[in-house]
Amino acid sequence: MDALKRKVMEDGVVIDERILKVDGFLNHQIDAGLMYEIGEVFHSQFQDQGITKILTIEASGIAPAIMVAHRFNVPCLFAKKAKPSTLNQGYYQTDVHSFTKNKTNSVIVSNEFLSDQDTVLIIDDFLANGEAALGLHRLAQQAGAKTAGVGILVEKSFQPGRARLEEAGLVVSSLCQVASLKGNKVTLLGDDQ
Amino acid sequence: MDALKRKVMEDGVVIDERILKVDGFLNHQIDAGLMYEIGEVFHSQFQDQGITKILTIEASGIAPAIMVAHRFNVPCLFAKKAKPSTLNQGYYQTDVHSFTKNKTNSVIVSNEFLSDQDTVLIIDDFLANGEAALGLHRLAQQAGAKTAGVGILVEKSFQPGRARLEEAGLVVSSLCQVASLKGNKVTLLGDDQ
Numbered sequence: 099m100d101a102l103k104r105k106v107m108e109d110g111v112v113i114d115e116r117i118l119k120v121d122g123f124l125n126h127q128i129d130a131g132l133m134y135e136i137g138e139v140f141h142s143q144f145q146d147q148g149i150t151k152i153l154t155i156e157a158s159g160i161a162p163a164i165m166v167a168h169r170f171n172v173p174c175l176f177a178k179k180a181k182p183s184t185l186n187q188g189y190y191q192t193d194v195h196s197f198t199k200n201k202t203n204s205v206i207v208s209n210e211f212l213s214d215q216d217t218v219l220i221i222d223d224f225l226a227n228g229e230a231a232l233g234l235h236r237l238a239q240q241a242g243a244k245t246a247g248v249g250i251l252v253e254k255s256f257q258p259g260r261a262r263l264e265e266a267g268l269v270v271s272s273l274c275q276v277a278s279l280k281g282n283k284v285t286l287l288g289d290d291q
Numbered sequence: 292m293d294a295l296k297r298k299v300m301e302d303g304v305v306i307d308e309r310i311l312k313v314d315g316f317l318n319h320q321i322d323a324g325l326m327y328e329i330g331e332v333f334h335s336q337f338q339d340q341g342i343t344k345i346l347t348i349e350a351s352g353i354a355p356a357i358m359v360a361h362r363f364n365v366p367c368l369f370a371k372k373a374k375p376s377t378l379n380q381g382y383y384q385t386d387v388h389s390f391t392k393n394k395t396n397s398v399i400v401s402n403e404f405l406s407d408q409d410t411v412l413i414i415d416d417f418l419a420n421g422e423a424a425l426g427l428h429r430l431a432q433q434a435g436a437k438t439a440g441v442g443i444l445v446e447k448s449f450q451p452g453r454a455r456l457e458e459a460g461l462v463v464s465s466l467c468q469v470a471s472l473k474g475n476k477v478t479l480l481g482d483d484q
Contacts, residue, residue, distance in 0.1 A: 127404040128353075128367040130360035156350040160321075161367070164354045167323035174321040174354070183392070184312045199376070211320040
C-alpha cells in the first residue's frame with residue numbers, strides 16, 4: 099500500500115537493526131485518514147470471507163482495527179493485556195511474549211464476544227515474531243471461531259513472524275514489508291531488487 | 292445522543308453503585324458504526340474551534356478519538372501510560388489517578404507532537420472524577436496548546452468530574468449522562484424528571 103510505505107519511509111525512525119519507531123502516524127500520533135484507507139484495503143482483500151468480527155490487541159492495534167471494522171460493518175474486539183476487575187465470567191486466555199519489551203502478557207477475551215459462529219480477521223500494527231497474532235489466533239481457536247486471515251500494517255520481514263503464521267495455516271496480508279533496518283535506514287522488500 | 296443512550300440502557304451492566312460495565316460496545320467489543328456517528332456529533336459541536344489535534348489516553352479512548360480525528364481531518368494523539376523505551380527525547384508528563392483501578396499512572400506525550408500552535412479537543416470514553424481529562428489538559432498546557440473542550444461518551448453525573456473540569460475553565464460535552472446506578476439499574480439524567 100503506497101500511502102503507508104511512503105509514511106514509513108518519510109516518518110519512520112530506525113532505533114536499531116530490529117526496532118522501527120513510527121510514533122508520528124501509528125503508535126503515538128495516529129494519521130486517521132491513513133487508518134481509514136487501510137480499512138478500505140483490507141476490506142477489498144477479505145470481503146468474501148464472511149468476516150463477523152475484527153480481532154486485535156490493545157493499544158496500538160485499536161486504531162486500524164476500528165476502521166477496518168467500520169468498513170466491514172462488524173464489531174471490533176480487542177484482547178486485553180490485564181484481566182479487568184469487572185470481568186468475572188468466562189474468558190479465553192493465552193500468553194503473548196513481547197521481545198521489544200521483554201515481557202510476557204497474559205491476554206484475555208471474554209467468552210461473551212467470541213463463539214464458534216464467528217469468523218475473525220486479525221488486525222495488528224506490526225508483525226515481528228508473530229507472538230501477538232498467534233496469541234489472537236489461539237483465542238479464536240479456544241472459542242471455536244475461524245480465523246480468515248491476519249492483516250498487518252508493517253511487517254518486519256527479516257524476523258520470523260510471517261513464517262510462523264504461515265506454518266500455523268494462516269493467510270497473512272502485510273501492507274508494508276520492511277526487508278531491513280541495517281545501516282540506520284529502512285529498506286522495503288522489493289526496493290533492493 | 293440517542294443511539295449511545297440506547298446502547299448504555301440496553302447493554303450496560305451495573306457492577307455496583309459506581310461502576311458501569313460497557314464491554315459490549317465500548318471497552319472490549321467496540322461498535323464501530325456508533326463510534327463513527329460519535330465523530331459526526333463532536334464535529335458538529337466543535338467544528339468552529341480551530342481544532343488541530345484530537346487528544347486522548349490509551350486504550351479505551353482510542354476508538355472514539357480516531358473517528359473524531361477522521362471527521363475533523365486532523366491527527367489523533369494518545370497519551371501513553373508508560374514511557375516507551377523508544378521515547379528518549381523530550382516529553383510532557385503528568386500523574387493520573389484511576390479510582391476504579393486504585394492506581395496512579397504517569398501519562399506521557401512526546402513534545403514532538405504537541406506545541407503552542409495546537410488547539411486540542413480532548414476525547415475520552417468515561418467521565419467520573421475527571422482525572423484523565425484534567426491530566427490531558429495539563430499535558431496540553433505544558434505544551435502551550437489550547438484546549439477547546441472535552442468530549443465525553445459516558446458521564447457519571449453523580450461523580451465530581453464535570454464540576455472539576457468546569458472549575459478548570461473547560462467546556463464539557465457529554466453524549467450520555469448517567470444520573471445514578473442505584474438499585475442495580477441505570478438512570479439517565481432527565482429520565483427521572
